Amino acid sequence: MISSDTLERRPAGVSPGAASRRSVRSRRARKVATPYLLIAPAALVYAAFTIYPIFRQFDISFFDWHIFPGATNSFVGWSNYTAIFHDPVVRTAAFNSILFIVITVPLQMIFGLFAAAILTDRLPGSTFWRMAVYIPVITSYVAVSWVFSYIFSSQGGVMNAIIGLLVGHSVSIDWTAQTWTGNAVIWILTIWKGIGWSFIIFLAALDAVPRQLLEAARIDGASERRVWRHVILPSLRTAITFVLVLLVIGAAQVFTQIYEITKGGPYNSTQTFMTYMYEQAFQNFAFGYAAAMASLLAVLLFGFSWAEIHVLRQNDS
């Protein structure tokens, strides 16, 4: 497909005018087509497996869907959507999701920025420290969820042992069996695993801050606080927005660590929007309802990202 373009090859120095009119035109057509041909393979896969499903999902969300072969799906209009707003579990799940975002996103950013500030300038063993901070990002949630479960376990868990040492008598908190402590374990795990990601983005941004500029500000007598406030932080604004947008999107899809650690329990109390959506789809087989939940969240996230980028653009100009 794309190799047709290589036919264009001709000895250097032969003027195109020597060719016939017809072949000039087809050569030009090939030239116009080249970028589209280059994009085509990626676009085909992406259109089939990402774009089409987005629209398909809206479609499904208007039906009372039955996945069993031969069953007929009845059109129910907006009723899946109205049901969402009357579902008490959705309320808990949405609350947990928002809480999850509000707690994990800023803390990941703060720790990530802190680590980046510490490690941006040369330090003995720089490369090692940088790699160490990033490594949790590439581990799998299934594995580390259980490591954290074990650390917070009520039987021989390291965390209880540490708390026991601090308070002077042994404690046996069953962290993952209760709502708030269960949530806390999930938050701690998520922050631990996420710091490295915002770290590399902030590190790249901090590496790019011209050190002479900082020096000039300091020579002019600016305090360290002013240097941070007026020189360093402003130059991080794009990075901060980028990290914020992608972390919120990531946090909205929190699934594996909850599925593994608390399964959304006890009694749905640690359920998030995504784990509940998944349960509705693949345990209750309420595809229409779950698709409505997913579509709603997609619209919200899309709006959020768009607004965030829009605000950034406006600030820039």
Added chain:
Amino acid sequence: MALALERTKPAAPPVGPGLFGIRRMNRPRLVIAIILALISLGPLLYMISLSFQSNSDLLGQTVLVPSHPTIQNYVQAWTENSFGHYFLNSIFVSVVTVVITVVLASLAAFAFARYTFPLREVIFYIFLASLAIPNILLIIPQYLLLDRLHLLDSLEGLIFLYVSTNLPFMIFLLRGFFQTIPREYEEAFRMEGAGTLRVLVQLIAPLSLPAIALVSMFTFSQAWDEFPVALTMINSPSHDTIQIGLAEFIGAHTVAWGPFFAASVIATVPVVLVYLLSQRWGRSGVSLGGIR
């Protein structure tokens, strides 16, 4: 918003006295760096320690370092539950995903970086738009799609979904990198009669190896660690990926912590190796930077 992979000159030390003024505060920074590394690696080191502990260590008491180190857990992890089979499935899925993603993303990124054509921006933003949509969000329509294509419960189906998920960000990163390659190189190449494909294979690809290493690492770790999609699309144990194998492990024998952590270590080693390799490879000539 432009986060881009940039070509960098090797070993450019930061100029000037640094982020913290004349006093670079090396000693406190070093102490904090050690603490950061301990926090980051601690749980993983603990996982390794647990994987060598015998059952008597693992039941009911806090043991940081194994009192009777044993490799029995590894033997059990590898031989039970056809874990080796899951491992190979995941290698297959991840490697094929990386190869297809890198090839497709490079072709598209090259077009976006080097050509002007109608609808270029629109197409590019359509690609970027899906960054706003978490991949698990589309799991229902993707399930029905794979079902219709008879790709449900197959590794090929997973590969299609993983490629599609990874493409946008990788196109985004590679486009930024390609834009930093001087056009003159390409023009010189074309003067000698090279077509687009040859330019890509013989000029752009070798120059972009560090960026490709990084993109491959991102894609590999995503495909290797992916859980919810594989959990949903795969039904028969012979097609399970390593993450599904791990998750089932814990359900199958709740008390067998030792073998589980051994399996977790086995499941973590490849992705860490790929990361270290990409760091070695990518060291000279690329930095995740250029946030302008």
